Amino acid sequence: MYNDLKGKNVLVTGGSKGIGRAISLGFADEDARVISISRNIPEDTDNRITYYNCDVSNNNDVKNTIENIISEFGSINILVNNAGIEEYASLDKTGEDMWDRIMDTNVKGIYNVSKYCMPVMLKNHSGNIVNVSSVQADIITKNAAAYVTSKHAVIGLTKSIALDYAPEIRCNAVLPATIDTPLVRKAAILEVGNNEEKISQKIREWGLQHPMGRIGKPEEVANTVLFLASGQSSFITGASIMVDGGLSIKAPISTPRN
Numbered sequence: 001m002y003n004d005l006k007g008k009n010v011l012v013t014g015g016s017k018g019i020g021r022a023i024s025l026g027f028a029d030e031d032a033r034v035i036s037i038s039r040n041i042p043e044d045t046d047n048r049i050t051y052y053n054c055d056v057s058n059n060n061d062v063k064n065t066i067e068n069i070i071s072e073f074g075s076i077n078i079l080v081n082n083a084g085i086e087e088y089a090s091l092d093k094t095g096e097d098m099w100d101r102i103m104d105t106n107v108k109g110i111y112n113v114s115k116y117c118m119p120v121m122l123k124n125h126s127g128n129i130v131n132v133s134s135v136q137a138d139i140i141t142k143n144a145a146a147y148v149t150s151k152h153a154v155i156g157l158t159k160s161i162a163l164d165y166a167p168e169i170r171c172n173a174v175l176p177a178t179i180d181t182p183l184v185r186k187a188a189i190l191e192v193g194n195n196e197e198k199i200s201q202k203i204r205e206w207g208l209q210h211p212m213g214r215i216g217k218p219e220e221v222a223n224t225v226l227f228l229a230s231g232q233s234s235f236i237t238g239a240s241i242m243v244d245g246g247l248s249i250k251a252p253i254s255t256p257r258n
């Protein structure tokens with residue numbers, strides 16, 4: 001438990017499922033007041049969380065939603081920019097619509113939400129922002145040009161926010177590798193089709209590429225986000241924290257002795 005998260009107003013984008021859901025539940029367990037905004041309200045809502053329907057890529061939608069949140073909750077202390085999408089193509093196969101969709105959600109979405117949360121954080125002289133990037137901001141897979149670009153951009157924006165608003169507002173990024181969420185299941189289905197056994201096999205294969213021997217759990221990303229949002233990380237800002245089971249340290253070639 002982090003004593004200082006209790007009673008804080010925490011806004012989580014993309015809180016309806018996957019990593020965002022785990023982050024929302026993690027803050028709720030700390031007795032924070034959690035507000036989730038996502039494209040869809042989930043069926044399995046938690047009564048400790050307030051859900052808003054909002055498209056983070058739509059500036060006007062975000063502006064109105066955050067105005068409503070501030071008038072209902074008074075303030076936002078912690079913002080977790082987690083909403084994101086992934087689609088797969090190399091540059092020549094990336095249509096303008098795909099490029100715009102990914103950049104508008106993964107990058108402009110963070111700009112939109114952070115921008116409208118900033119006045120209240122500046123008024124409070126305190127705030128904490130955690131952005132969910134990806135290990136793909138460091139090591140990358142083929143055929144994900146727009147996604148890889150978007151996740152690199154998140155690091156740039158994280159550093160800019162950290163520098164421009166220190167010391168009152170801290171901003172950090174988490175960089176997950178493969179995490180067991182609907183997004184990763186969708187990626188597995190694209191590779192092996194809609195066959196439960198083949199999907200599990202593909203996910204196990206991906207897991208074995210991580211030195212930890214498995215893919216990550218959404219709660220493992222959530223735990224890192226909670227740490228960064230808490231006072232326990234008080235001298236960390238502008239940082240990129242890997243949550244990748246060691247994936248990014250592993251060279252793809254082996255030495256003669258192993």
Ligand SMILES: NC(=O)c1ccc[n+]([C@@H]2O[C@H](COP(=O)([O-])OP(=O)(O)OC[C@H]3O[C@@H](n4cnc5c(N)ncnc54)[C@H](O)[C@@H]3O)[C@@H](O)[C@H]2O)c1
Nearest residue numbers: 014016017018019038039055056083084134178179181183
């Ligand atoms: N799962 C992984 O392996 C993995 C790895 C690295 C990074 N990430 C990143 O973590 C974040 C969460 O991924 P996930 O795996 O939980 O995905 P997911 O598809 O399971 O959930 C995504 C969430 O984002 C919301 N969302 C998407 N577009 C939105 C929009 N325009 N407006 C509002 N909400 C929107 C969805 O409603 C949903 O709540 C993403 O930014 C993703 O890029 C995931």
